[in-house]
Amino acid sequence: MNFTYSDKVKQYEQKLLRFMDDYVYPNERLYKEQLDPHNRFAKTPPIMEELKQKAKDQGLWNLFLPDSEYGAGLTNLEYAPLCEIMGRSSIGPEVFNCAAPDTGNMEVLVRYGTEEQKQQWLHPLLNGEIRSCFSMTEPDVASSDATNIRTSIVREGDEYVINGTKWWSSGAGDSRCKIAIVMGKSDTKANKYEQQSMILVPLDTEGVTIKRMLPVFGYDHAPHGHAEIEYKNVRVPASNIIWDEGKGFAIAQGRLGPGRIHHCMRIIGAAERALEELCKRVENRQAFGKKLAEQGVIQEWIAESRIEIEQARLLTLKAAYMMDTVGNKEAKAEIAMIKVVAPNMALKVIDRAIQALGGAGVSDDFTLAASYANIRTLRLADGPDEVHRRAIAKYELQKYR
Template identity: 75%
Template sequence: MDFSYSQKTIELQKKLTAFMKEFVYPNEKNYEEQVNAVTDRWAKVPEIIEQLKEKAREQGLWNLFLPESEYGAGLTNQEYAPLCEIMGRSPIGPEVFNCSAPDTGNMEVLVRYGTESQKKQWLEPLLDGKIRSCFAMTEPEVASSDATNIQSSIIRDGDEYVLNGRKWWTSGAGDPRCKIAIFMGKNDPDAPRYEQQSMILVPLDTPGVKIERVLSVFGYDHAPHGHAEITFDNVRVPVKNILWGEGKGFAIAQGRLGPGRIHHCMRLIGAAERALEQMCVRVQERTAFGKSLAEQGVVKEWIAESRIDIEQARLLTLKAAYMMDTVGNKEAKTEIAMIKVVAPNMALRVIDRSIQAFGGAGVSGDFTLAAQWASSRTLRLADGPDEVHRNQIARLELAKYAAQGKGK
C-alpha cells in the first residue's frame, strides 16, 4: 500500500492550510460572537460563515469530498483524507468548504440513488451551498444502533406516501437554511428484516413536520445548526420522493454511513493534531515549580503518547480509505469499523491531555479544546456506537477461523 500523497493532494493541502490560517482560525471567535449577538440564535446564520464559504469557493476549495463523481473535485477517498483532516482542525472548518455533515452524506445519497429530478431539485442547491439538509433516522423510543428497530412508518396511499414517527438527533434541522430531510421508516414490517425500511425525501415545510425541540450536547446547542427532535404526523409526500425504491432504506443507510464514518475519523485526526499543537506551544510558555511545563516528565509523556496515538489512527484511516478506493466499501467494512472505534477514542485522549496541560483555560470557551472534546465524545455514538463496531469486527475475525474450529 502506498500512502504517499498525490501532487494534486499536496497542492490542495498547501492551499487549505493557508486558507485556514488566514481566514478560518482568526474568525472562530467572530463566528461565536455573531451567533450570540442576535435574540433568536436559530433564525439567523452568522454572516461570517457565508463570507468564508464564498472565499473558499473562489479559491476552488469546494465540494472536495465526492470521490469519482462529476459533481466533486474528483479526489479518491485516500486523496481526500488529509484534506478533510485539515478542515477538522476547526469546529467551523468543514462547513466553510461545503464539506460538513450531514450534508456530505446526504449529497452522496442523492448522487448514488437519486433520480435526475431529485438531483435537480435538491442536490444542485446543496452542492451550491444555498441550502442545508438533515438526516432523520434515529428514534427516541427504540435502540437505534440497530436500524432494523426503527418504528416510523412510510405507507403508500395512491400517489403519495404517508409518514408517521418521532425522530431525534436530526442534526442540522434547526438551521434556517435546512430545507430537506432524508427520512427513514418502515414500509413493510412483514418483509425480510433488511428489506422493511425505505428512505424518502421530505421538505421541512411539509404540513405535519414539527420541530419539537433542539437538544444540547454537553451543554452546547450548536446554534444555528442544532440537533432536533422532530415529529412527523401524517406527513404526505409524493411517491416520486422515494429514494431508489421501497425496501432499499437499510442498503442506502449502509452505503451512506461508510463514507460518513471515514469522514468523521479524518476530521477527528485534524482536531487531535491541533490539540497536540496547542499543547506543545502552551507548555513551553508556562512555568510551574521553577521550570517550564515542557520540562515536566509527565507532560513529555503526554506529548509522546499523543503523537503515537495520532500516527496510528492516521495510518489505519488511510488504509481504510485505500481499501474503499481499491476494493470498495463492502470489502473495507472491517477497516471502516476499526477506524470508527479508534479515531474518536484517540481524539478524546489527545484532547484531554491538552486540556490538562492548559489547566482551567482548557475547559473554558477561550479555546476550541472543550468544544472539540464534546464533539469527539458524541462520535463514540454517532454512526453506530463503539460496541456495535467491535461486535462486527469480532464476528468478521471469528469467521476467518470458523472452519478450523469445526475441524478440531
C-alpha cells in the same frame, strides 16, 4: 499500499492550510459573536457566507465526492489529508461545503437519486444554497439496531404518508435546512433488512414539527443544532422515495461508510490541533522552577499523543485505500476499526491538553472543551463503539469457520 500524496493533493493541501490560517482560524470567534443572542438558530452568521464564497473562488469546494462529476474527483485516500485539515476547526468543514450531514445526504442523492431529485435537492446542496438533515435515530427504540425503527412510510395512491418521531436530526435547526432524508418502515412483513425505506421530506411540509433542539453537554451547536422532529400524517409525492421501497437499509450502509471515515479524518485534525495547543502552552508556562515542557509527565503525554495520532492516521489511510481499491463492503472491518479508534484516541489527546492548560482548558477561550464535547458524541453517532466492536469480532471469527 502507497500513502504518498500526489502533486494534486499537495497543491490542495497548501491552499487549504493557507486558507485556514488566513480566514478560518481568525474568524472562529467572530462566527460565535454573530449568532443572534435572542435566537441562536434564527440566522447564519454572515461571516460563514463570506468564507464560503472565498472558498468557492479558490476552488476549495465539494472536495469530498470521490470520482464524481459533481465534486473534485478525489479518491477517499486523496481526500483524507484535506478533510483532516478542515477538521481542525469546528466551522471549517462547512466553509468548504464538506460538512456532515450534507456530505452523506449528497452522496445518497448522487448514488441513488433520480434526475428530478438531483435537480431539486442535490444541486442546491452542491452549491451551498441550502442545507439538509438526516432523520434516522428515534427516542423510543435502540436505534443502534436500525431494524428497530418504527416510523412508518405508507403508500396511499400517488403519495407516501409518514408518521413517527425522530431525534438527533443534526442540522434541522438551521434556517437554511430545507430537506430531510427520513428512514422508516414501509413493509413490516418483508425480510428484516428490506422493511426500511428512505424518503425525501421538505421541512416545510404540513405535519412536520421541530419539537425541540437538543444540546450536547450544554452546547447547542447553533445555528446547526440537533433536533427532535415529529412527522405526523406527513404527505409527500411518491416520487420522493429514494431508490425504491425496501432499499433503506442498503442505502444506510452505503451512506454510513464514507460518513464514518470522514468523521475519523476530521477527528484526527482536531487531535492534531489539541496537541499543538498543548505544546505551545507548556513551552510558555513555568511551574516549580522549570518550564512545563521539561516536566517528565508532560513529555510522556506529548509522546503518547503523537504515537496515537500517527496510529489512527495510518489506519484511516488504510481504510480509505481499501474503499478506493476493493470497495466499501470489503473495507467494512477497517472502517469499523477506525470508527472506534479515532474518537477514543482524540478524547485522550484532548483530555491531556485540557489537563496541561488547567482552567484555560475547560474554558471557551480555547477550542478544547467544545472539541471534547463534540467528539464524545462520535462514539455514538453512526453506530456506537460496541456495535462496531461486535462487527469486528464477527469478521475476525469468520476467518476460522
